[in-house]
Amino acid sequence: MKPVLVIGGGPAGVAAAKSLVDKGAFIVLVEKSDSLGGRAREWTCKGLVECRNCGVCYSIDRATELLTAPSAEVMLLSNVVSAQGGEEGYSVKIKSSPRYVTDDCIGCGRCVAICPVEGKAIFPPTGSGQPRIHWIEREKCLHFKKGKCNACAEVCPTKAIDYEDRARNVTRNVRAVVYATGIEPVEACEMNRLGCGRYPNVISSVDAERVLNEKGRLARPSDGKPPKKIGVVQCVGSRSVKVGVEYCSKFCCKYATKISQLLLDLDPEINLDFYFMDLRTLYEPQDEFKTWARAKKTVKLIRSMPAVIYEKPGTGNLLVRVASETDLDIQENEYDLVILSVGMRPQDASGEVARSLGISPDQMGFAMTSADLEKKRVFVCGAVTQPMDIEESAVRAMAIAARISTKEGGA
Amino acid sequence: MKSNIQVLLCKCCTEMPKVINIERLAKLASESGNVLSVMILDGLCDGKELGDVVTEAKMKEIDRAVVLACQKKDVSPAVFKAYKRAGVNPYLVEIINLREEVVLPNASDKDRAQAKAENKLLAALARSRLLQPLERSSEEMKTRNVVIVGGGVAGQAAAREAAKYGVHTIILEKSAKSIIAPGVVMPHATLVGGKGYGGSFELKIKVGESFESLGAASVVIASGGGWTTLKGSLAKAVRGAMPLYEFHQKLLANQIPAGTVVFMDSPDPAGKTLRVQDYAWEETLETALELKKRRPDTAVYVIFQEMRATGLSELAYKEAAEIGVAFIRYDKGATPKVDPKDPAVLTVKDLSYGEVLKIRLGTMVFASIPASQDNLVIAEALRIPMSLDGGIRRGSIQRGPLSTPKPGVFVCGSALFPKSREVAAAEGQAAGKLAGEFAAQGVIEFGGIVAQVTPEKCSACLTCIRTCPYEAPCIGNATKAEIRVQACQGCGMCVGICPSKAIELHHYTDEQLMTESKTLLGGDF
Numbered sequence: 001m002k003p004v005l006v007i008g009g010g011p012a013g014v015a016a017a018k019s020l021v022d023k024g025a026f027i028v029l030v031e032k033s034d035s036l037g038g039r040a041r042e043w044t045c046k047g048l049v050e051c052r053n054c055g056v057c058y059s060i061d062r063a064t065e066l067l068t069a070p071s072a073e074v075m076l077l078s079n080v081v082s083a084q085g086g087e088e089g090y091s092v093k094i095k096s097s098p099r100y101v102t103d104d105c106i107g108c109g110r111c112v113a114i115c116p117v118e119g120k121a122i123f124p125p126t127g128s129g130q131p132r133i134h135w136i137e138r139e140k141c142l143h144f145k146k147g148k149c150n151a152c153a154e155v156c157p158t159k160a161i162d163y164e165d166r167a168r169n170v171t172r173n174v175r176a177v178v179y180a181t182g183i184e185p186v187e188a189c190e191m192n193r194l195g196c197g198r199y200p201n202v203i204s205s206v207d208a209e210r211v212l213n214e215k216g217r218l219a220r221p222s223d224g225k226p227p228k229k230i231g232v233v234q235c236v237g238s239r240s241v242k243v244g245v246e247y248c249s250k251f252c253c254k255y256a257t258k259i260s261q262l263l264l265d266l267d268p269e270i271n272l273d274f275y276f277m278d279l280r281t282l283y284e285p286q287d288e289f290k291t292w293a294r295a296k297k298t299v300k301l302i303r304s305m306p307a308v309i310y311e312k313p314g315t316g317n318l319l320v321r322v323a324s325e326t327d328l329d330i331q332e333n334e335y336d337l338v339i340l341s342v343g344m345r346p347q348d349a350s351g352e353v354a355r356s357l358g359i360s361p362d363q364m365g366f367a368m369t370s371a372d373l374e375k376k377r378v379f380v381c382g383a384v385t386q387p388m389d390i391e392e393s394a395v396r397a398m399a400i401a402a403r404i405s406t407k408e409g410g411a
Numbered sequence: 412m413k414s415n416i417q418v419l420l421c422k423c424c425t426e427m428p429k430v431i432n433i434e435r436l437a438k439l440a441s442e443s444g445n446v447l448s449v450m451i452l453d454g455l456c457d458g459k460e461l462g463d464v465v466t467e468a469k470m471k472e473i474d475r476a477v478v479l480a481c482q483k484k485d486v487s488p489a490v491f492k493a494y495k496r497a498g499v500n501p502y503l504v505e506i507i508n509l510r511e512e513v514v515l516p517n518a519s520d521k522d523r524a525q526a527k528a529e530n531k532l533l534a535a536l537a538r539s540r541l542l543q544p545l546e547r548s549s550e551e552m553k554t555r556n557v558v559i560v561g562g563g564v565a566g567q568a569a570a571r572e573a574a575k576y577g578v579h580t581i582i583l584e585k586s587a588k589s590i591i592a593p594g595v596v597m598p599h600a601t602l603v604g605g606k607g608y609g610g611s612f613e614l615k616i617k618v619g620e621s622f623e624s625l626g627a628a629s630v631v632i633a634s635g636g637g638w639t640t641l642k643g644s645l646a647k648a649v650r651g652a653m654p655l656y657e658f659h660q661k662l663l664a665n666q667i668p669a670g671t672v673v674f675m676d677s678p679d680p681a682g683k684t685l686r687v688q689d690y691a692w693e694e695t696l697e698t699a700l701e702l703k704k705r706r707p708d709t710a711v712y713v714i715f716q717e718m719r720a721t722g723l724s725e726l727a728y729k730e731a732a733e734i735g736v737a738f739i740r741y742d743k744g745a746t747p748k749v750d751p752k753d754p755a756v757l758t759v760k761d762l763s764y765g766e767v768l769k770i771r772l773g774t775m776v777f778a779s780i781p782a783s784q785d786n787l788v789i790a791e792a793l794r795i796p797m798s799l800d801g802g803i804r805r806g807s808i809q810r811g812p813l814s815t816p817k818p819g820v821f822v823c824g825s826a827l828f829p830k831s832r833e834v835a836a837a838e839g840q841a842a843g844k845l846a847g848e849f850a851a852q853g854v855i856e857f858g859g860i861v862a863q864v865t866p867e868k869c870s871a872c873l874t875c876i877r878t879c880p881y882e883a884p885c886i887g888n889a890t891k892a893e894i895r896v897q898a899c900q901g902c903g904m905c906v907g908i909c910p911s912k913a914i915e916l917h918h919y920t921d922e923q924l925m926t927e928s929k930t931l932l933g934g935d936f
Contacts, residue, residue: 019844055808106454109425157453216515239725248725278718282689283805283828326765364723387722392834395812399837402572402844 008180010038011059012382012393018062019401021069028073035129036063042127044213046258048265055390063130089175098165100136105160107132111152176377181348183383186237188342195309205341222316227337234276238343249343251389253280256341257289273300417448417473421455421480430514447471455486461493468497475503477535481510500544534930541923547858552610554626557846562590565824566633568839576847605792608898609819610855628850629819636825637781643678650754651774658776670773675714677779680746688828689721695778696727711736780829813842860901860918866891868913875905
């Protein structure tokens with residue numbers, strides 16, 4: 001039987017692919033980045049003391065399982081160029097960029113250390129992405145630019161560097177398409193009053209997750225010291241007419257509250273102020289985080305949006321100017337580090353491939369799904385349809401996998 | 412039993428040697444008792460050096476191993492596979508997460524990191540010497556039934572999906588409504604009791620007035636929400652109170668009485684069980700919008716503690732505010748009150764402006780959707796935990812979404828918290844898939860890390876039976892407690908609570924744990 005094409009290797013994509021593989025279907029998964037796992041790759045496990053049900057491990061684990069499944073063809077660094085067809089199946093052209101590193105890579109990182117290019121031309125897989133194989137960016141690599149550098153190939157203990165790797169154009173005939181391209185964070189610097197990009201110690205929640213995932217601890221970017229007083233600001237870029245993201249990104253409250261709890265677990269002496277408009281912790285009763293914060297003497301919940309953030313000269317510390325919650329006094333609070341919880345916007349919901357599959361974006365840019373579309377065997381799933389967290393993406397992906405097999409009379 | 416230990420030290424590529432002296436660790440390991448082989452590896456995660464490990468293990472007749480590497484799940488599959496080839500019992504392979512427990516946190520203090528690493532190595536060796544090999548076994552399932560509790564949107568979707576796996580689906584529906592779903596549909600049937608474990612449940616069900624028993628391999632809970640229920644002190648006190656669902660029906664039928672309409676989050680605002688989930692808000696806002704569009708002159712208020720208009724329902728929130736729906740946030744400390752003399756006047760303190768408002772009510776609608784009343788019985792029957800507000804509590808996501816702490820029991824739809832039809836159907840499909848897959852396996856695997864009773868010490872006090880969340884202990888023929896290994900999940904609760912210390916958890920015996928912790932704390936004391 002013809003395989004099912006899954007576009008996107010994030011939480012929804014891998015969950016759908018894994019469910020399909022479990023049912024005995026063949027799948028072709030096309031992921032444009034270097035590894036599977038999607039946004040979850042750069043997110044950290046929030047459970048230091050106990051599992052906080054953030055769901056990050058769920059998608060990484062499914063990605064790992066998928067890579068060893070014989071009936072799954074995973075194409076990384078690849079893009080769908082065109083898709084043609086209809087109800088009876090699609091003919092899909094896929095372009096795979098060369099990786100220049102073979103499966104023999106053991107991820108030792110010696111090649112990255114020795115690469116003479118500034119900013120490096122060979123990279124490890126993003127975050128906790130799977131598989132753990134490095135890759136070379138052709139545009140930066142001196143071997144391709146000048147034709148003489150072989151530093152990484154010489155140092156590689158397993159001879160995994162393959163400069164002869166070529167781009168491939170392949171065509172696959174598939175019986176259904178699962179479209180799960182996911183979301184991307186809003187650039188925090190679009191809100192320039194909050195000092196992102198201008199002050200090193202203002203970081204976005206995505207950066208904070210990435211650093212916690214890689215290093216296990218947060219440090220001030222300016223001097224590397226562990227922060228003792230942290231401000232967390234919610235709804236940066238989301239619920240904002242100015243940025244164009246008028247909706248609520250839904251899961252930021254969930255992740256920001258869990259990150260705050262993780263930071264306190266890591267260092268109980270941290271003072272943490274949590275600025276928010278409405279506390280929308282998914283699934284958990286809304287009082288749970290409030291109760292936790294009340295029990296910790298060092299955590300303050302402030303229902304107010306900071307107006308402006310600027311740096312205290314000479315110290316790298318940040319002053320957050322904010323109206324107080326009860327009266328309209330203006331306060332200035334000083335922090336070592338400020339984390340901005342950025343909103344999310346859909347990724348690739350419009351564009352040529354989406355159009356040729358019949359997917360159209362709604363007024364907010366999310367891909368619309370409909371019964372007609374599913375009749376044509378195009379299934380849109382995950383956060384590209386509306387904001388959702390990993391758990392909901394996984395559930396919906398499983399449901400979609402169930403629907404696909406139905407239409408083939410069981411598989 | 413011999414104990415020939417092999418120690419693997421993974422450099423984690425280049426990370427470990429930057430902080431700790433691997434050679435010193437290797438020397439320490441090789442000088443310890445029972446250690447026959449010490450190997451330093453570049454990177455375990457890819458499994459390319461494991462061939463040499465297997466050869467060495469076979470040559471030196473290794474039967475247990477201590478591996479110092481990184482996160483367990485990154486290295487464990489390959490390592491376990493390799494040691495299986497070498498004939499080593501998987502329970503005798505100890506993996507220590509040196510990277511995240513020692514190297515990363517102590518990167519700035521090399522002496523401390525070295526001392527900690529050495530300490531951990533010695534403790535792991537001490538424990539390894541005491542470990543016993545364990546085996547897992549399997550059992551055929553006696554039945555292929557998938558029992559679905561509740562025949563609503565989620566339940567029907569679950570039945571349709573599970574049926575694809577070739578299992579028998581049985582829907583227990585408490586009302587008499589007609590349900591189109593594959594398998595058996597039992598009207599007027601409720602789940603009242605049960606025992607057993609994943610793969611072999613024996614459920615007690617009430618059909619009409621009679622009780623019957625029913626075998627099941629897996630169970631899906633789709634008990635739904637109490638859409639038409641209205642409970643709480645404020646709902647009783649106020650005139651014209653109705654639940655959101657009823658109001659919505661009346662609005663569509665144009666039967667709303669004239670006068671101000673107030674939407675409020677919960678009829679029990681000071682209570683702990685504030686069940687106002689995101690979907691309830693979505694519905695409330697849509698309803699308020701619809702009302703305002705149909706009757707622009709009606710004054711509409713929405714009173715809330717926390718506006719949870721998540722995702723795209725934020726747009727409805729914005730639109731409602733723009734067309735003149737008034738939003739009032741109150742504090743849990745100063746909840747809205749009704750004048751006992753005139754139950755049509757609501758007093759509420761608006762937090763945003765600090766004013767006290769008096770609203771003359773026409774209709775008061777409560778958004779809160781309580782959990783199904785049946786959840787308590789279901790949870791007790793299957794012995795699964797409930798959430799604070801009366802729903803079924805979902806298990807850890809590590810077990811997968813829609814799981815409960817009990818293997819073989821899945822939960823979907825509004826049994827967790829209120830959901831739209833669409834989401835409930837999707838969850839039903841997913842839960843049906845999981846339950847169908849579980850039942851279609853046909854065999855249950857069990858054993859390994861399980862508890863065991865020493866009959867001589869047991870006084871049959873029943874403490875373990877009351878404590879166990881999985882119903883593993885029972886009183887056997889010799890009037891002593893016995894553990895049903897099929898049900899035991901190795902949580903160790905009975906071990907901790909047994910007053911006569913008659914129960915022991917394999918792989919975590921007192922001796923093993925005490926030796927390990929003593930070594931960690933620096934030898935005997």
